[in-house]
Amino acid sequence: MPTSLLVVHVHVRVLPQHVDAFLQATLANASASVKEPGIARFDVCQDTEDPTRFVLVEAYRSPDAPAAHKETAHYLTWRDTVAPMMAEPRTARRYANRFPDDAGW
Numbered sequence: 001m002p003t004s005l006l007v008v009h010v011h012v013r014v015l016p017q018h019v020d021a022f023l024q025a026t027l028a029n030a031s032a033s034v035k036e037p038g039i040a041r042f043d044v045c046q047d048t049e050d051p052t053r054f055v056l057v058e059a060y061r062s063p064d065a066p067a068a069h070k071e072t073a074h075y076l077t078w079r080d081t082v083a084p085m086m087a088e089p090r091t092a093r094r095y096a097n098r099f100p101d102d103a104g105w
Contacts, residue, residue, distance in 0.1 A: 005040055005097035005105055006063060010056040010090055018085035019051055026054070029078035033058070036072065038065025040105040052087065059097065059105055 014022040026044050033042040040059040047053035060066050069075055097105070 005102050006060040006066065007095040007097050008056075008058040008060065008066065008092050009095070010058065010092045012054045012056065012082075012090045013087040014052050014054070014082070014085045015087045016052055022054070022082055022085045025078055025081045026056070029074050030056070032072070032074035033069060036065070036069060038062055038068050040102075061102075 012022075023044075023046070030042045030044050033039050038061050040061050041057065042059070043057040045055045045057065047055075058066075058069075060069070
């Protein structure tokens with residue numbers, strides 16, 4: 001199977017008192033991230049039943065793009081800003097895109 005986009009789901013649970021600040025910092029990071037050439041999408045999703053839970057859906061164009069993303073000023077600012085807001089360590093799972101084809105992104 002040909003190389004496809006790398007899709008990363010980052011699961012985050014924040015402390016209730018930090019939900020608004022986390023969302024603000026995360027939207028700033030996402031807005032800058034989608035301008036990176038290696039990122040096809042960067043979605044921010046909030047759980048409808050538990051607003052302290054978020055999933056970030058990051059679609060990368062190459063295997064090297066996640067590492068490049070983690071070197072950007074906006075990512076480093078986000079990481080340091082939200083670290084004390086976490087209720088638990090964030091987790092991530094990596095997936096290979098299967099549909100739509102990469103051109104659809």
